[in-house]
Amino acid sequence: MQEQITLYGDIHKLSPYVRRVELALLEAGATFKTHRFGVYTKPAWFVGPDGVNPYTGKIPAITYGGPEVPPEEPSPLSAKITESHVILEFIADVFPSSQLLPSDPVSRAHVRFFMDAIKNVDGPALDFFYGTSGAYEKLLNGLEAIQKLLPDEGEFAVGEHYTIADASLTPILYFVVVLAKTNAGKFDPELGTKLAEELRSEKLAKLRKYGKGMMERENFKKAVDMEHDKDVIKQLFGDRS
Structure with a gap:
């Protein structure tokens, strides 16, 4: 019998980091429950000394095992x-x-190397969202760098099977796509328009093909509702689409 698993995430369901874990659990066929709360008012049972994550207070976090x-x-x-x-x-x-x-x-090492390289997209994507100077250029460079690691043939990031490299990359790519579609955030709207154009360009064709395939997977569709996400981002940051 599987041990209990509880995933803790953000109330708006926007965090690409939480989605990584959700995707991996779905792909693993795990039974789990999800609990969400406002990340700006984290409860004591989560961040307190005996809480789920007293060290950084960040999501995602999981509890594994123990009683229900x-x-x-x-x-x-x-x-x-x-x-x-x-x-x-x-x-x-x-x-x-x-x-x-x-x-x-060897394959495990390749997966871990790929996951480490995703930091070149992670940080710049969030910095861009919050309007950090220079983040747009770093984001484009990161997208091009990760595209170079993708195989010319095949649908997965590493090897012939879905791995945690795919679970890691897909949500941050999706996050970037949603930003481009909504043009909503703290960044210059002109940069949002430029980002949308870059994502449609031939220069990022391989990355776009990879992302499309990943986002068509059934488990991705279970984890993500783009219309919901677009609406929430527009409500929080304004509709500039």
Whole structure:
């Protein structure tokens, strides 16, 4: 019998980091429950000394094992695991038959290398969203860099199976796509228009093809509702589309 798993995420369902974990759990065929709260008013049971993530207070986080309890009352008998990439590797270890992390050492190293490279998109994407100077150029450079790592043939980031590299990359690509579609955020709207043009360009054709394939997967559709996300971003930051 599978141990209980509770995933903690943001109330607006926008965090690409939480979506990474959700995608990995879905691809693994795991049974889990999700609990969401406002990240700007984190409850004591989450950030307190005996909470789910007293170290950084960040989401995502999961509890694993222990008794079935309400999410707001995490058991001291459950393991608390934080940081999206750490959680992804944990899920791959708990569900080895899912092949989320390949069995051979070389392929595992390739997956981990790819995941490390995703930081070239992660940081710039969020910096761009919040209007940080110079973030647009860094984001484009990051997208081009990650595209170079994608295989010329095949649908996955590494190898012939869906791995945690795909679970890591797809949500941040999706986040960038939503920003381009809504042009909503704290960035210059002219840069949002330029971003949309770049995403449609031949220069990013391979990355676009990869993203399209990943976003057509059934488990991605279970985890994501683009219309909901577009509406929430517009409500929070204004409609500039």
